[in-house]
Amino acid sequence: MTLVVLGHLSFGLGACAPAVSAEPAFAPSPAQSPLEVFQSKEDVLFRTGYRLAAANAAYCDAVKPSVGLLVHDARAYSRPDAVRATFGLAGDIGVQSVADGSPAALAGIGQNDTLLAIDGNDIAQIEAGERKDWVRASAIADQIEKSAKDGTVTLEWRKPDGRVINLPLASQTVCASRFELLSGKDGASADGGRVLVGENFPGLSYSEPEFAALLAHEMAHNLLGHIPYLTERGNGGGRVRMTERDADRLMPWLLVNAGYDPAAAAGFMRRWGPRHGGWIFRNRSHDGWDERVELIEAELPAIAVVTRDGRVDWRTHFRPLLDKNK
Structure with a gap:
């Protein structure tokens, strides 16, 4: 099942986080084509998500190796030729995004490079599948x-x-969540292994720390095992509400490790909630946005106490409210 959660976050503890730009996470240019706009949004999503996943890897139970590279396939679009021409690709597999400071970035891989081979194996030999696949x-x-x-x-x-460059890249350990942009959608959700954000999600126009707060909330669902828990136990008995509360409460912990002000979680919630608080924030499975701000901000003193050199071990110090035996 997919747990849909459309925006809930915001935190404080600015004293232990470096200053971060308040510029929008994504700011479109009038000169960009629709393909370029989608790429820019996916780039923001991937780089921000990777920052969270890499910074929290030491405390995640499920981790994976990564080089910080996101690719896309021209054959998956309705007009592969237009994709190749727009991005100047020499083949079907283009580099959509490279995470800052990642092994791929350090090796000199850049956006719109064309990926040719993995360990000497030609990319072209991998079956393409059907269009839009x-x-x-x-x-x-x-x-x-x-x-x-x-x-x-x-x-x-x-x-x-x-x-043409051929180099070995040392991998980096990151939390095992992928971050994907969904064409034509406007929500955000987690499915246990992925964080899914619609290309029209309003939070993309918020500041980077606030957008990171949204991703931290959805990522928290994956880290805390909420999806398999709800699949097994069902959504009744207040279980969804408790998973939402814990995902809200873990957000500032995840933000601190990635160098964001944990107060950005409450900032997102205060900005999003009044505009969108008439439905998901007031239904029976979620607390109101103002109540969620209170839950988030209640975590900040505990975070301040255990933070050392900008790092916080949430796996040791975070106390979930959800009892998974119920």
């Missing part, structure tokens, strides 16, 4: 992770100027 891009991501399990994966890619 994202299976191949997902299979490539899986193959990179699988190859990187021993700590290193060798990638070959082509730069827009025609240079």
Whole structure:
């Protein structure tokens, strides 16, 4: 099942976090084509999600190796030729995003490079699937992770100027959540292994820390095992409400480790809630947005006490309200 949660977050503890720009996470340019706008949104989502996943890896039970690279497949679009032309790709598999400070970034891989091979195996040999089928891009991501399990994966890619580079990349351990942008959607959800955000989700226009707070909330559902718990136990008995409360409460802990002000969680909630609080925030499975702010801010003193050099071990110090035996 998919647990849908459309925006809930905000935190404080600014004293232990570096200053972060209040500029919108995503600000479209009038000159961008629809393909470029989608790429820009996916880039913001991937880089912000990766920052959270890498910074919290030491405390996640489920982790994976990563090089900080997001690819897309031109064949998955209705007009592959337009995708290749727009981004200057020399093949079908283009680099959609590279996370800041990741192994891919350090190796010099850039957005709109063309991925050619993984450990010497030609990308073109991976079955493309049908049009609008994202299976191949997902299979490539899986193959990179699988190859990187021993700590290193060798990638070959082509730069827009025609240079072909082949280098081994040391992998980085990150929390096992993928971050994906959904075409034509406007919500946000978690499904146990992924954080899914619609391309029209309003939070993309919020500040980066506030957008990161949304991702932290959805990521928290995955980290705390809420999806399999609800699948097994069902949504009744106040269980959904309790999972929402714990996801809200874990948000500021995750933000601190990624260098964001945990007060951004409450900032998101205060900004989102009054505009959208007439339905999901007031239904029987969720508290009101103002009540959620109170829950979030109640965590901040505890976070301040145990934070050391900008790091906080939430796996040791965070106390879930949910009793999974019920």
